[in-house]
Amino acid sequence: MIYRFIVFNVLLISHLVMGKSSEPTVFSYQGSQFEADRSHNYTIDVLKLALDKTKAEYGDYKLELKGHGLNVARVVKLVETGYYKNFFFKHSITTEISKKVHTIHFPIDRGIIGYRIALIHPSNLNKFCNLTEESAVNNISIVQGIGWTDSDILQANNYRVYPLTNPDHDKVFGLIKKGRVDAYFRGVTEEKDEYFVAAQKKFGLVYEPCISFAYELPRFFITHINNHVNAKRVELGLKRAYKDGSFIKLWEKHHLHNLIANKLVDRKILWLENPLIQGLSQEYKKYNFSVQEYFDK
Known part of the structure; x- marks a missing residue:
């Protein structure tokens, strides 16, 4: 009986070891x-x-x-x-x-990515601070990528969205600089990454300081x-x-660094519904x- 028990446990351990691939x-x-x-x-x-x-x-x-x-x-x-x-x-x-x-x-x-802040042209700095959840819909246009959930959420909340198939930074920032759209909203913790450096150096764009969109994402x-x-x-x-x-x-x-640096707590939060x-x-x-x-x- 003891012999059978030992043999059973040896076989069980062997099976478990062999079951976990060495690769x-x-x-x-x-x-x-x-x-x-x-x-x-x-x-x-x-x-x-x-x-x-x-x-x-x-x-x-x-x-x-x-x-x-x-x-x-x-x-x-x-x-x-x-x-x-x-x-x-x-x-x-x-x-x-x-x-x-x-x-x-x-x-x-x-x-955290559900909190969105806008890259804009400096000429629009005064356009955003007095916006409310109601007035923002009719007063700003936004560039986004096709297939992005953000695009669908913004459109579901009746915002004017300019969709791009391949939204590389030259296309996105070029549209803002030329005044064809007002803003490109990004996650609040993406504030000072390489994407922003390109926007600032080549196109002269800045982050809007007063508001943040927010939605469940x-x-x-x-x-x-x-x-x-x-x-x-x-x-x-x-x-x-x-x-x-x-x-x-x-x-x-x-x-955490960008979360604190961009002063989210001081921004006016404009809440949007995510029907998706x-x-x-x-x-x-x-x-x-x-x-x-x-x-x-």
Whole structure:
């Protein structure tokens, strides 16, 4: 009897060890759409953190860059079709998209990207400060990229949106400089990155200082709808990192400086509805940041 017990446990351990491949699992992720954009570095760091937290159960991993330079709408289609194997993409989720892909309901940016500030031409500095949620709709025009969730949200709130298929900075900033549109709204923590440097040096644009748009904009990792095992690993890693504080440290490292520097707490917040997430579980909100969290820092 004891002999059988020992043999059974040896076989079980052997099965578990052999079940975990000695080869690293390859995870692919999307690169930036254009060279000046470095915001994807944070996304890569988050994915690495989640995978590091789950090595004990799932083994080692390897990251591969895919889809560099592709616009958002194209990348989402690639996720839906499973064009890239084990491909993960951070996307502003909608109820419709969540039906077509496997969605990890954890807000990678903690909701901060839903606060948007505007790049404008200096000649328009006096145009924004007195705007209200009602008057802004009829008084400003906005350039955005096709396939961006922001574009759909702005249009749903009756804003005039100028859509671009490939919104590289020369096209976006050129439209603002020529006065064809008033503004380009970006995430509040993207304030002083390489994208802004290009806008300032080459086109003379500035950030509008008085207002911020705000709307619910949960950004989740999405992958192919049948990629269950690897999605479970990423979700487990994210929740572990949140629980032990390492996710918050990473978030603060990438976002806190700009969050404080742009004085979000002093801006007039113009709230917009996001009709694209109706029916979406609200569970993700417990991971979101609040302005009061960092008010005294």
